[in-house]
Amino acid sequence: MVGVMNAAVDFPLTRPELAFTASGDALVRRTVLPNGLRILSEHMPGSRSATIGYWVAVGSRDEQPATADRPATFGSTHFLEHLLFKGTPSRSALDIAVAFDAVGGEHNALTAKEHTCYYAKVRDRDLPMAVDVITDMLTSSLLDPDEFENERGVILEELAMMDDDPGDVANERFFERVLGEHPLGRPIGGHPQSIIDVGRDAVVAHYRANYRANDVIVTAAGAVDHDALVAQVSGALVQAGWPADAVAAPVARRTLAPAAIVGGSPLSVVHRPTEQVHLQIGGAGLIAGDERRFAMSMLNSILGGGMSSRLFQEIRERRGLAYSVYSFAGSYSDAGVFGLAAACSTAKAATVAELMLAELHRLAEHGVTDEELSRALGQLSGASALALEDSDSRMSRLGRAELTLGEFIDLDESIRRLQSVGQDDVQQLAQHLAAQPITVSAVGAVDEDTFAPIIAGVR
Structure with a gap:
């Protein structure tokens, strides 16, 4: 049954199916798979393209200092954003790039303080391809040691580019001073020294701990058929070796309560x-x-x-x-x-x-x-x-x-x-x-x- 929206609609983690019509006659549907992965779509009447994103609720704030049994993971989130484009057992980095270039699509990723997103925009006919490629990237990245070292250099160049922009520098320093030692005060991309210091083992551990089915949210908007999308994502997960019969609850959302913030120097x-x-x-x-x-x-x-x-x-x-x-x-x-x-x-x-x-x-x-x-x-x-x-x-x-x-x-x-x-x-x-x-x-x-x-x- 599809409801008509006239206020905010709650998204309970325990509800497997939800559908409603939002403003502009857009049909919004939501499915929670047995393995905890959530799939949401918004059908836009008249659209001939679709944008899809794979979200993971892990960002720069979730990186951890070293402990007795694990190395520091500072910089790992940004590293993963780069490395997931560098190949899987079935696709090379070039294959991933060609898959989208050959259909005139766009694909990219972003790291934020509280999440990471891998996304693509394609014609409606090419959405199954986008699902296959991004699912493969997300679930089966090789995190190749040679590519890891190459990307270390690329990320350092990216940080150097940002450091050449005085507006970016002022913003990073502003966050550091306002939020003090709170993890949100750290730069999203990491510091150059943290990128130099982080090892592949730490990044692999970060990947395995946070890129699981019940951590993942798939959202799509445009010319999207929800049932077909659910079938495509489910099939791609099975193809990647994630068990179809796995059962897990979606990971809990972050607690929305103010933290005690002690700012730095004013x-x-x-x-x-x-x-x-x-x-x-x-x-x-x-x-x-x-x-x-x-x-x-x-x-x-x-x-x-x-x-x-x-x-x-x-x-x-x-x-x-x-x-x-x-x-x-x-x-x-x-x-x-x-x-x-x-x-x-x-x-x-x-x-x-x-x-x-x-x-x-x-x-x-x-x-x-x-x-x-x-x-x-x-x-x-x-x-x-x-x-x-x-x-x-x-x-x-x-x-x-x-x-x-x-x-x-x-x-x-x-x-x-x-x-x-x-x-x-x-x-x-x-x-x-x-x-x-x-x-x-x-x-x-x-x-x-x-x-x-x-x-x-x-x-």
Whole structure:
């Protein structure tokens, strides 16, 4: 039986089948196999392509230090993202690449702080091929020793590339300082030294411990027939040697409760002879399950989410102090961050930092107008609707819903929740954020003295 969605739909781990119609007449179905693997699909009427993702609920935060009976696994998650493309007993790395190139498809992977995803976008007729190839990669990677050493060099080059981007460096330092010793404070890709130090045995152990059927979630959106998808995934698992009669419960989701966070030093300055200073200023935010997350979306839109936002209008349009200026928020199962960011000349860095904080405090003190609230609702509603024209976004929405909150919220319900946010909700959240200890992260031709007065003034 297919229900019609009129609120959030829960995804119980113990329920084997679920189906409902979401906004736009999209049919969403969910199957939990006996081995604990979960398969979710969203059929998009009129689509001729599909995006599929294989999610594993293990990210950079789950890597562990060395113990008496196992080596450190720092860097293993990022290593696996690379290595799973490097061949299986039945496919070489070239075979994997050719399989998608030959049909005009796209395939890639991403490592995040709390999950890893391997995904592809293909025509509907080529979806069985994508299932076969990604299932083979996920279940049967060789983790070849020679390829392992090759990829060590590739990953080090990737990290070096990121280190050449001052914006990336400012962001990594911001997370490190706000989240302190919490595992979420570590960089997703690992540190160069952790990549140099990690051994193949540690990565293999990480792979075997976390890439099991009941760890895996498969999500697909677009021109997808759910029953055919379930049959294809099940058949590919049997072909890979994963027992068809295995019985296991899906792994439990992460607990959505705030962790005790002890931040690091409130000021991080990396001196580099760049033309601009890249700034990030902020502190602790909201966890993923916080009921204020829709108020956060509205606040972020009003404060720094577009060309009509307060930060953009005050710092770029009225004063001409920066080209790029915005606010951002990141939420995880037990911690979150909220920040203000800008890139500007060295001479303007202190002024821009002061103005960004002043806008946050002005919002906290005086609140927002009806016009700002209405504009934010329109911006968020429209952007969400446009994003969901793409099967990639819908595939990702299914994955996040299953991984994190265990509930599905469609476009109509999202808009209803945004509409319920009032001026008081935004102002109270701004007051909460403005009261948090402030961290300043800067990369450029500046030193700590540039920002020390700002830290002293707000702490």
